[in-house]
Amino acid sequence: MSVDDSPAVQAAARFAAEKIAPRTDLADVDGFPDDLWTAMAAAGLFGYGIAPQYGGAGLGPEDLARTAGALVRAGGNVPAAAAWAVHTTAARQLLQRLAGEEAKAELLPAIALGESSxxxxxxxxxxxxxxxxxxxxxxxxxxxxxxxxxxxxxxxxxxxxxxxxxxxxxxxxxxxxxxxxxxxxxxxxxxxxxxxxxxxxxxxxxxxxxxxxxxxxxxxxxxxxGAGDAEILRRVRIVEDSLMAPALTEAVGRRIAAAAAHLRNAGGADDETASALGRMASEQRLLALAAPHLLAHVEAGGDDAALFGYRAVAHDLHDGFDSLRQQLTGGAPLDALDRDMLQLGRVARSIDALRYRALGRGLVQKTQES
The missing domain is CATH 2.40.110.10 (Butyryl-CoA Dehydrogenase, subunit A, domain 2)
Incomplete structure (x- = not known):
C-alpha cells in the first residue's frame, strides 16, 4: 500500500487481495460474477464516488483514482477494476452531476449500495x-x-x-x-x-x-x-480514462514483476536486459505518482492534454514491455493479466493519434497568429 492511501483505498486493496486475487475464473467469465458483485457491494465500494446525501462515501477524485489502482495492484485483474470504474463513472459523472433531483433521489441510493447499476x-x-x-x-x-x-x-x-x-x-x-x-x-x-x-x-x-x-x-x-455532446459525449470518456489511469499503471507494474520472475526462473538477466527492466520500472513508478492526479485535474475543468500526455508515455512503456516479452517468451503472454493488457493495448491508439494531431495543429495556428 502507498503511504498516500486513505482508509477507504486501503479497504479496497484488502478486498481485492482477499476476494479478487484468489479467483482463477475471472479470465474466462463473460460478465461480472454475481457473487463477486455482491461481495463488492457489501464492502461499500460501489458507493465510493457517490455523495453522502445519497448514501455514498463521497470520496474525492484522487482517492477514487487510487481505488482503481488498488483494485489492480492487489487483485491482479483489470476487467474487474474496469467494471467498478464504469459503474462509478456513470453514477458520479452522469447521474449525480447531470440528472434532476427527483431522479437522483430515486436511483442513487440503490446504486450506492450496489443493488442497482x-x-x-x-x-x-x-x-x-x-x-x-x-x-x-x-x-x-x-x-x-x-x-x-x-x-x-x-x-x-x-x-x-x-x-x-x-x-x-x-x-x-x-x-x-x-x-x-x-x-x-x-x-x-x-x-x-x-x-x-x-x-x-x-x-x-x-x-x-x-x-x-x-x-x-x-x-x-x-x-x-441539446447539451449531450459537450456534457456527456466529449466528457465521459476523458473522465473514465482518467479514473482508470492508475489501474492500468498498476497493471504495468505487475507485468514488470512477472517479467522479473520469468528472468529469475530462467537463471537471471544480462546487463542489457536488466537495464531495460530497471528503466521500465522507473518509468512505471513515475506514472504511478502522476496518475491519481489526472481525475482531479479533469473534474476541476482542466483540459485533456495532460491525460493524453500521460497516455503517450504509457504507450511507449507498453511498447517497450512488448519488446521485452518478445525476447523472453517469443511474444506469448506471461500470465492472464498480461494477456488482457495485450488486448487493451490495441484499443484507442487511433483516437490518441487524432488528438495529438489536433493539439499540434492548434499550437502551429497559435504560433502563426502571435
Missing amino acids: AAMALSEPGVGAHPKRLSTRAVRDGDAWQITGSKAYISNGPRADWYVVLAVSSEEGGRKAFTGFLVNRDWPGVTRATDSGVDFPGALGHCGLELREVRVPDRYRVGAE
Whole structure:
C-alpha cells in the first residue's frame, strides 16, 4: 500500500487481495460474477464516488483514482477494476452531476449500495460514438420523449438496470444536437442484445440495446436538452480514462514483476536486459505518482492534454514491455493479466493519434497568429 492511501483505498486493496486475487475464473467469465458483485457491494465500494446525501462515501477524485489502482495492484485483474470504474463513472459523472433531483433521489441510493447499476449507452453498431454518425433519436411527446435506435458496445451493460442513452433530440442544417436519457432495461420497447460484438474477456461484460419507441418521462433526462455532446459525449470518456489511469499503471507494474520472475526462473538477466527492466520500472513508478492526479485535474475543468500526455508515455512503456516479452517468451503472454493488457493495448491508439494531431495543429495556428 502507498503511504498516500486513505482508509477507504486501503479497504479496497484488502478486498481485492482477499476476494479478487484468489479467483482463477475471472479470465474466462463473460460478465461480472454475481457473487463477486455482491461481495463488492457489501464492502461499500460501489458507493465510493457517490455523495453522502445519497448514501455514498463521497470520496474525492484522487482517492477514487487510487481505488482503481488498488483494485489492480492487489487483485491482479483489470476487467474487474474496469467494471467498478464504469459503474462509478456513470453514477458520479452522469447521474449525480447531470440528472434532476427527483431522479437522483430515486436511483442513487440503490446504486450506492450496489443493488442497482447504471451503464453508458453512447456508441452505436458500426459507427462507435462518432457524433456525426449517431442516429438514435428522441422525439418530444408531451412531458416525455420517445426514443428509437440501437446502441452497442455497452461496457458493464449486462449488469446494468439503467442505461444513460445518448440520442439526437434535434437537427438543424445538418447539425445534430444530442440529449441524454435514463432508460430502464425493463421498460416496454427495450430489448437487450447479449452479443455485443466486443471481443474482450473477463468481468467487464458488454451488450447492445434495441430501442423501439421507448417512452421516457422528462424527469429522466440527463443534463440540459441539446447539451449531450459537450456534457456527456466529449466528457465521459476523458473522465473514465482518467479514473482508470492508475489501474492500468498498476497493471504495468505487475507485468514488470512477472517479467522479473520469468528472468529469475530462467537463471537471471544480462546487463542489457536488466537495464531495460530497471528503466521500465522507473518509468512505471513515475506514472504511478502522476496518475491519481489526472481525475482531479479533469473534474476541476482542466483540459485533456495532460491525460493524453500521460497516455503517450504509457504507450511507449507498453511498447517497450512488448519488446521485452518478445525476447523472453517469443511474444506469448506471461500470465492472464498480461494477456488482457495485450488486448487493451490495441484499443484507442487511433483516437490518441487524432488528438495529438489536433493539439499540434492548434499550437502551429497559435504560433502563426502571435
